[in-house]
Amino acid sequence: MKTNKQNADFLHIGKKLIKWYDTNARELPWRENQHPYNIWICEILLQQTQVKQGLGHYLRFIERFPNVEELHKASEDEVLLYWKGLGYYSRAINLHKAAHQIIEEFEGKFPTHYQDILKLKGVGKYTAAAVASICFDEKIPAIDGNFYRALSRIFADDFDMSSSKAFQYFTDLALLIMPEDKPGDFNQAIMDIGSEICKPKNPLCGECPVNNDCIAYQTGRISEFPVKTKKTKVTDLSLKYYFIKFQNQFLIKQRGNDFIWKKLYEFPMSVPESWEELIINSKIINHKLTHKNMTIEINTIELESKKALERFASENDFIIVDEKLADEKSFPKPLETFYKKRDIAEIGKLPF
Template sequence: MENFSFISKKLLDWYDLNQRELPWRNITDPYRIWISEIILQQTRVIQGLEYYNRFVLRFPDVQALAEASEQEVLKYWQGLGYYSRARNLHAAARTLVDEYGGEFPHNYADVLRLKGIGEYTAAAIVSFAWNQPYPVVDGNVFRFLSRLFAIDEPVDTAQGKKYFTELAAELMDRSQAGAFNQAIMEFGALQCIPSAPDCGVCPFQNECMAYASRSIARYPVKRNKTQTQDRYLYYFHIHDTEHLYIKQRCGKGIWRNLFEFPVIESETPLTFEELIRITPLKEWVTDEPAGAFHVRIENRKHVLSHRVLYATFFELAVKHLSDPPEGFIQITPAEIDNYPVHRLMQFYLDGL
């Protein structure tokens, strides 16, 4: 996998500056972490806060919860809804007293066996309390990761959940698993919000593939909503008499790691004027053009399982190609055979 350690670092830096002060933050008591996670499962933070404070005041530890009657526990839950959560909490507290002496087991699998605790909650408990590297993957994490890498895998399937869990585990700074998990969830909750996130202040603005392709609203993809989407690709074959630029495609898509010309991607077709306005041509071409743009291929259709691509290729000759911009490499036309390219690029190259 590419080195994505910068993602973890950026998230942790962002979290340092932006995290909300909440009573279950930066604590290592598995009991309180557990209570907060169960309360927050179907409850907004503001409402959950009040319930959490009252709950842990009355039931400050596993022992106190186990000794209470179910009726009293339900009373403290009244108004939160989904009462099975309270019943399961109570039952699990009794299991903890009966089988573990009132302490939480440190083993993920044992935590997972407790009533009402699923993979997400077990991961939260063992990572926040003991820094164990189990990723938490909630709606906030799905949204952020699916946008960052423009991932078309639906998030509401077992396969999708597994995919995103593995991705989060790969990105995780294992030495700071608890902080990483809190940071990525908080980032999704506060910055990469469901609608109209303020991408202008986002630390991932330069890497976010959904932002680059103006397709934020498309992510996360849900199975039931999955349908074929059109995407428009505008490639720029920039060269002088001896060299041209190519770039390795990153991210998680099917063309990941293949090489291609500089490209602008869009969910909607762009006019030439619109395209020129958003193309960072000044970054790509620091030299004087030797002529105008030449359209070599227009709207070449390429059908993938979930997408229909329309590719347009422009050629721009410059007098002298200087050092390539960051991320690009400069090669001779003959050298391109040494680099793997996707079908659309090959189609273009075959026509040269």
């Protein structure tokens, strides 16, 4: 650490955060019993999703899979179905695999130490720290973007959060303010403050319990922190699909386990050359993922006989569904919105 922060005592900051959390903690269903299974599910679910949007999904997921045994017994398709609408489906696939790990490698008991929790499929350092601190009182800071932001402002520290060394640097910084007691409350206080008060733009410093200690606030330099020099690299990707239908039935196939949209269902991506003439309309959909700007072209082909649909399906390993059956499968968001709203002329302008 480039300053002499190690020699000063900053624990009072962490104690103020815990005290604030005592009376200001958001009431969230997974906080009711602090069971590791529930905390794990919610932390994975909230990785790319805001609490407000994730809450209903969490409740539905927990109602269907209330414990690790139920999650383990379920089929991957069903787990994906309950993840519908949340995106980033590899999270659901990993949850399912981790449930198998818990049953097979941990004798059905949720691991109780940070290092063991970290062995679960799809669990990174942040989630392992959150579960270990909240459920098992391990003193490990749960470092994520919110934590980087709040810490860099409190200390007016310009360490580059996009640097490969940022995780270790901010972990060391966090440990300076993290008391021995109540590590779970400390981490949850930062989670709440990071999302509700120390927001990226226009933080509510007047409501912040550590505003007296926050150097960026005290010196009027909040906009300078956090420092992030490298931007996320975004690449372009174009995909072409064929929505092949006869009356209300159409063709889908499950994607493989590599690249994007793992294990989700999609339409055919190629057809015999002569079928290009059968295209009755084409839609272009723009869709953004964290690292990709996607342009998706979907061409609709209306076949004249069910036999042609069945022949294509059997020769190319597709399945025939109608919308009711399709509702039991999970699709990438733009494809699902397409087949549900395909009669709307201006589909290209819908907010995918």
